[in-house]
Amino acid sequence: MAQLKFECPICHEFLVVNIRDAQVRYSLRNPVPIVVTHGDPEHAITLFVDKEYRLRAISGSNIVERAEEAKAARKPLTRRFVPVPMKGQVDLDDLNSFQIQVLALVDGKRSVDELAQVLGVATMRVKILCEQLVRLGKIESVQVVIE
């Protein structure tokens, strides 16, 4: 286990994350993308850590865009799209960092709208990306939940 201290590029808060050895050792990518969510409103950042646990890069989503998205999402929704993760490990080799960020947050509970809010991007972008990830065999499916 390694601890990494870094400044969030979005809220400038200093954060400490614990990284499990297995997360780094068995990753097919180097540097290894590690997605961290925190804060209120919640936002996501991706740390890129090399095999020696050195922080190589940080990418964050845009919180201003996220706040506007939240405002727009306030009207009641009748249908939610919930992406479902694959059972086994997924090869991240040919995915870009945005696809990896989405993939890391897909837990079978968060809807496409919630993912879009956390990532600070438009819902439609996440929806299209999830459909692509299903076709690529990176996520199981996108379920439609009617409420």
Ligand SMILES: [Zn+2]
């Ligand atoms: Zn932050």
